[in-house]
Amino acid sequence: MTHDYQPEWDYNTVGPDQHLAAHVRATLTLLSRYHVYQSLGLSRPRIAYVNGELNRLAKYVDGTKTEPVIILDIKEIREGAKRYNLPLALVVETTIVHELAHAFEDSTGKDYSEKSAEEFAERFYHFREMSPRYAIPVSKAKRHPQKKQATTRTQVLGIVQRRQWK
Numbered sequence: 001m002t003h004d005y006q007p008e009w010d011y012n013t014v015g016p017d018q019h020l021a022a023h024v025r026a027t028l029t030l031l032s033r034y035h036v037y038q039s040l041g042l043s044r045p046r047i048a049y050v051n052g053e054l055n056r057l058a059k060y061v062d063g064t065k066t067e068p069v070i071i072l073d074i075k076e077i078r079e080g081a082k083r084y085n086l087p088l089a090l091v092v093e094t095t096i097v098h099e100l101a102h103a104f105e106d107s108t109g110k111d112y113s114e115k116s117a118e119e120f121a122e123r124f125y126h127f128r129e130m131s132p133r134y135a136i137p138v139s140k141a142k143r144h145p146q147k148k149q150a151t152t153r154t155q156v157l158g159i160v161q162r163r164q165w166k
């Protein structure tokens, strides 16, 4: 069961530019490979683009947790990368992961924390590892039922970390 939210209802969405879209695709694939969606109990997000409308890099649309909708501001992301002299790939990835953290907070009823979401994004970028705050029990993440299910955060993180180094 998912939602029928369309970003067009609230935003002037535009098509992505090809360069940015390539980084977005790479990020979504990377997150899948590291089982981030599964570990957060979220589905792959839907990405929409605006151009200079958000006054910030991105926004997770509240309430879309069943299929997280993330709005990326092309202008802000490009300017942010330039201003801080950061690779576009880094800005795109950390922005998406940050917003995904908010989707997770939304899905678990936690208050949004900018600090935690940012730590989560940075940690994943640098170490390809998730912070414990954002891991949920594997049983809730609908893992393969035949596999032995871990039930504690520590066990979940153990699994996530072992996979990362394969």
Ligand SMILES: [Zn+2]
Pocket: 098, 102, 113, 114, 117
């Ligand atoms: Zn945030």
